[in-house]
Amino acid sequence: MTAPSTPSSTPRRRRTFGVYIGRFEPPHAAHLAVMLEALQSVQKLIVVIGSARAARNIKNPFTAEERQDLISAMLQGAGVPRTRVLFVHVRDYYYNEALWLSEVQAGVTAHTRGSSDVALIGHIKDESSYYLRSFPAWEFIPTHVVSDLSATDVRRAYFEGHLDTVRGMVPPAVHAFLTTFQTTPDYRDLRDEYEYLARYRAAWKDAPYPPIFVTTDAVITRSGHVLLVRRGGLPGRGRLAMPGGFLEQKETLLDCCVREVQEETGLGTTLDLRASLRTQAVFDYPDRSLRGRTITHAFHFDLGIGQLPRLSGGSDASEALWMPLSNILASPELFFEDHHAIIEHFVMRG
Numbered sequence: 001m002t003a004p005s006t007p008s009s010t011p012r013r014r015r016t017f018g019v020y021i022g023r024f025e026p027p028h029a030a031h032l033a034v035m036l037e038a039l040q041s042v043q044k045l046i047v048v049i050g051s052a053r054a055a056r057n058i059k060n061p062f063t064a065e066e067r068q069d070l071i072s073a074m075l076q077g078a079g080v081p082r083t084r085v086l087f088v089h090v091r092d093y094y095y096n097e098a099l100w101l102s103e104v105q106a107g108v109t110a111h112t113r114g115s116s117d118v119a120l121i122g123h124i125k126d127e128s129s130y131y132l133r134s135f136p137a138w139e140f141i142p143t144h145v146v147s148d149l150s151a152t153d154v155r156r157a158y159f160e161g162h163l164d165t166v167r168g169m170v171p172p173a174v175h176a177f178l179t180t181f182q183t184t185p186d187y188r189d190l191r192d193e194y195e196y197l198a199r200y201r202a203a204w205k206d207a208p209y210p211p212i213f214v215t216t217d218a219v220i221t222r223s224g225h226v227l228l229v230r231r232g233g234l235p236g237r238g239r240l241a242m243p244g245g246f247l248e249q250k251e252t253l254l255d256c257c258v259r260e261v262q263e264e265t266g267l268g269t270t271l272d273l274r275a276s277l278r279t280q281a282v283f284d285y286p287d288r289s290l291r292g293r294t295i296t297h298a299f300h301f302d303l304g305i306g307q308l309p310r311l312s313g314g315s316d317a318s319e320a321l322w323m324p325l326s327n328i329l330a331s332p333e334l335f336f337e338d339h340h341a342i343i344e345h346f347v348m349r350g
Contacts, residue, residue, distance in 0.1 A: 016117035018042030019108055019138060021131060023050045024067045025060055026178065028154050028170045030147035032074050035085075037145055038121045045085050045121075046111050047071055048104055052089035053333045055239050056186060058159060058194045059290060063333075064089040066177070073173035086111045094285040094338045095345060101134055158182075159194040189237065196234040197290055204292070213294040216257035217244030217339070219346045220267070220276075222303040225322040226343060227311070229264050231336055232318035235290060239336035242343065243317065244296065253297045265320035266312035276301040281345065288338045300346040 018038045024031055024047075038045050049071075052064035062070075068087050075085055088107030093100040112118055120138040123145070132140060149169055157165040158178060167175050181187050204211050219242055220227035228240045243264040247256045254274065262268040277299060284295045303309075311320035325347055332340040 015119040021048040030149040074171035217242040229317035230319040236336035241336040264317040
């Protein structure tokens with residue numbers, strides 16, 4: 001890895017606020033270099049931390065609160081007063097870009113209090129930088145930091161147990177946190193998931209082209225509750241999810257969905273789910289699953305009003321349960337992959 005460098009540039013008028021958007025999973029040396037450069041051009045830096053309130057996984061292993069503390073610590077270690085850095089936490093909205101943009105804007109506005117003297121800090125390197133063109137009201141200030149560091153490389157070294165390699169990629173405060181975090185049950189669970197996914201991908205590495213998997217999922221509602229399962233295996237062990245699974249060779253999508261519901265919850269053995277089918281939709285966000293390109297067809301079944309049917313966990317689920325919708329909407333961090341977003345898609349439409 002080459003160390004971040006910041007070439008000299010022509011001084012510009014100092015803005016009141018700068019906005020720097022990222023996931024910072026984890027924050028590394030190049031992130032720090034960008035922030036220090038930005039603080040030369042703005043009075044206060046607003047750091048927007050993405051993928052907030054999401055369940056831990058190997059792509060998003062740290063909570064937004066942990067990342068905020070790490071960024072504060074590494075900036076303080078570089079001599080930056082705490083008062084010069086502000087934070088905004090933003091959820092992922094896989095299927096509603098407008099909601100994501102709105103949440104970023106609202107979070108920034110809460111700090112700027114109506115000031116229009118705002119600049120967006122960043123570097124347009126590839127299609128993942130599209131968001132830098134999404135805030136036309138803010139002046140864009142390109143960073144001059146040059147580095148090939150990436151959080152992906154940091155995570156790979158970390159989950160493969162190479163803390164000495166990580167030391168050269170991250171500020172001391174971050175390395176100290178990662179060293180301590182490595183002793184926790186959360187790290188051991190993430191390490192298990194990392195190794196599982198590595199084996200999973202290796203099984204397909206010799207395919208003539210990257211595989212595309214097809215799954216089905218069921219959103220089943222009854223009396224203000226949604227039917228959920230708790231995953232019993234990897235990936236996402238212990239996370240809440242919709243009942244569902246992979247399409248078999250000789251079944252329709254709807255048949256697959258009904259079968260998975262019966263296997264994982266026991267529901268449907270004496271109930272005709274098809275009669276309660278309300279609507280369906282396809283969810284194909286390219287990075288929705290860490291297992292690889294996975295497209296799911298989700299079906300919404302509305303069982304109306306009445307007593308909640310009894311359930312029995314089975315197959316890949318360790319538990320089947322009915323959860324009040326209000327609890328679900330308030331708890332995205334409990335859910336596997338994009339399952340919370342899919343449930344929202346159906347139930348928020350009435």
